[in-house]
Amino acid sequence: MYILYVLTGVAVIISFLANRKKTKKALIIGLKKLWKITPPFISVLISVAIVLYFVPDNMIIKYLGSASSSFGVITGTMIGSIAVMPGPIVYPLCKILLDKGVSYTVIAAFSSSLMMVGIFTFPIERTYFGTKFAVLRNIASLFTALIIALVFSLVSGKLL
Amino acid sequence: MIKPKNIPLSAILFAVFFIFAGISLLINFKPGIAITKNFGLFSIQMLKVLPAVFILIGLFDVWIKKETVIKHLGKGGGIKSFMWVFLLAAPMAGGLLPGFPVAYTLYKKGARLTVVLTFLGAVGIARAPMVFFESAFLGWRFSVIRIIASIPLVVLTGITLGKALEKNKYTLPQKD
Numbered sequence: 001m002y003i004l005y006v007l008t009g010v011a012v013i014i015s016f017l018a019n020r021k022k023t024k025k026a027l028i029i030g031l032k033k034l035w036k037i038t039p040p041f042i043s044v045l046i047s048v049a050i051v052l053y054f055v056p057d058n059m060i061i062k063y064l065g066s067a068s069s070s071f072g073v074i075t076g077t078m079i080g081s082i083a084v085m086p087g088p089i090v091y092p093l094c095k096i097l098l099d100k101g102v103s104y105t106v107i108a109a110f111s112s113s114l115m116m117v118g119i120f121t122f123p124i125e126r127t128y129f130g131t132k133f134a135v136l137r138n139i140a141s142l143f144t145a146l147i148i149a150l151v152f153s154l155v156s157g158k159l160l
Numbered sequence: 161m162i163k164p165k166n167i168p169l170s171a172i173l174f175a176v177f178f179i180f181a182g183i184s185l186l187i188n189f190k191p192g193i194a195i196t197k198n199f200g201l202f203s204i205q206m207l208k209v210l211p212a213v214f215i216l217i218g219l220f221d222v223w224i225k226k227e228t229v230i231k232h233l234g235k236g237g238g239i240k241s242f243m244w245v246f247l248l249a250a251p252m253a254g255g256l257l258p259g260f261p262v263a264y265t266l267y268k269k270g271a272r273l274t275v276v277l278t279f280l281g282a283v284g285i286a287r288a289p290m291v292f293f294e295s296a297f298l299g300w301r302f303s304v305i306r307i308i309a310s311i312p313l314v315v316l317t318g319i320t321l322g323k324a325l326e327k328n329k330y331t332l333p334q335k336d
Contacts, residue, residue, distance in 0.1 A: 004296050008212040015219050022222045030218025034210060039170040045206070046177050049198035053191060086255065087290040088213075092206055095297040107298065108306060116284035118256050125256075128264045129276075130333050133325065137277060140317040141284065144310070151309040160301055 037088050044089050048096060057100050064102045064110075072106040073149045080113030081142060084120045104156045109149035116141035209296045217253075217289045224251045224288075241275050242315055249282035255290075259283035267332060274322030281314030 015023040052060075065072025085093070094107045117138050118125065125134040152160070181199070184192020252259055259280055267276050286307060295303040 003300070004209065004212050008215050011216060011219055015223070023219070026218035026222040027215060028218070029221050030214040030216075033217060034214040039174075041206070042203075043170045043173055045199055045202045046173065049195050049202060052198055053195045087287070087293050088210075091290075091293040091297040092202070095205070096202060098298065104298075104302060108302075111294070112285070112306070112310070115255065115290070116281065121257055121260075125260055127333065128260045130330070132330065133273075133332070136321050136325070137280060140321055141281070144281070144313045144317060147313055148306060148309050152305065155305055159305060160299075 037086070040086070041089060044093070048093065052096070052100075060097065060100050060102065064097065064106050072103065073109045073146070073153075076106040076110035077113045077142065077145055077149070080110040080145065081117040081138075082119050083114060084118070085114060087115075090114055104160050105149050105152040108152040109145055112148045113142060113145035116145060213289075213292045213296050216292050220251060220288050221253075241271070242278055242318075245275055245279045246282045246286055246311070249279055249286055250288045252283050252287050253289050255287075256280070256283060264332070272322060273325050273330070274319045277322045278315055278318030281310075281318055285310040285314055 012023065012027075015026060063072070063075055065075075090111055094111055098104070098107055119138075122134055122138065125137070129137075177199075180192060181196040183189070184196060248262075249259075252262065263276050263279050263283075266279060267273070271279075291303050291307070294306070
């Protein structure tokens, strides 16, 4: 958390010294984007707050797994492939799940497949690149997400 | 994803939620209080991180322009174009969906299918705004491990799939 603010502070100072006008523009762009994301963000927080009240922690653990269980990884990858969520919402959700005891491995499988595999965006991808391209790219991305999860299951406990 | 027309809906949702929270506190409705507490806890957690992340995103937006990188990408082959592809993907915002037209433009400008596929992979795994969020919430160790694991996979699948498609004389559907 502190590193984030130190990094941001240093970046702003360097940018300000290099170009005052650009820095001002950057801050305005950042604030505008923050403002734009706020309504969907609050909606998600409300939904998550309600859902997590009704879904007990041990049920989340049962389906997503606290250990690097392959069942949890597969469930996470499946949800990630189907769901469509913007980044600013994905990672806070991941953090909440992590705090509930879901493993880094499952979080990696979920977030990676979410970012790379798109079942809902498939029709659009197809019109641009054709069916064969879209099918192959999505399948390859699914395996990539699983391999990333595998890497996490190997390093977690040692590096995380 | 965020359209003006669905703002009123969220406004109604907020109003209902805050009235519900207020009444729960007044009449000491236990589930309502628990849900409100959940919401408050999550909100504080987000508020601590979001301002810094969005300042970084703004700075990135101003200093690194997509157009400049596209200019450098050119038709040239070799390993260099794969490096440029990651630089091009980094400032992209909003995920795969806005990535498709950019990837298509690259193809039209003469990029090979291997490069186009690697670009789409890079958009998925290495967008700067996304990595800011990820490291802020899940820790920089998580981001570093994930990126180190992803890059070779994305380049490898990009090259393998692209080569296979090119071998079969695959052409993209014609669009206006």
